[in-house]
Amino acid sequence: MAICDAGLVAGRTCGECTVCCTVMAIDKPEIQKEAGVTCRHCRGGCRIYETRPALCRDYYCGWRQLPILDDAWRPDRSGVFVELEMVDGRTGLSLVLVGNPLKTVRQSWFIDFVITGVRGGLPLELGIPGPKGFQGASLPLNTREMHAAGSSRVRVKELLELELKRLNAHAFEPRIIANAGNDVGQP
Secondary structure, eight states: OOOOOOOOOTOOOTTTTHHHHHHHOEEEETTTOOTSHHHHHHSSSSSTTGGGOOOTTOOOHHHHHTSOOOOGSSHHHHHHEEEEEEEEOOOOOOOEEEEEEHHHTTSSHHHHHHHHHHHHTTOOEHHHHHHHOOOOOOESSSHHHHHTTTOOHHHHHHHHHHHHHHHHHHOBBBBOOOSSOBOOBBO
């Protein structure tokens, strides 16, 4: 499974998906927002889309960038917010579970994606958002146990469920927003 940053998938638009408008924390001098708080401009889509800040204009989730993710992977449909991440100097994927995490890790399409990615040497991380005001948590999926599971859907599902338990037990750390002046989070 090869990953590269080749721009955007032709014909693919965000549509009604606004997951990034809620899930992400933003702490930049020009704009701030806590993770898990929906942007105040997001009401049935972006109300300031044509004049949105450059930070928002330049951001695209993994689903918009990667043709290996079909239309079912759109974050609001799949419950998985995919981001391209640098892991040990290589481009990998962070799979943040934003829907029903337990249901997602039990889906055959998700299990098959993890199997293919791990077998192909693609760095993968499984993550969950933290509570409002806290950082999320993530764990690598390219473990010795996951490699040993091979293409056994049953074993990979068991391992994903164990990793999800570990993530849910994580001691979430508070997220400190350092910048101020343009908090776009809804009150």
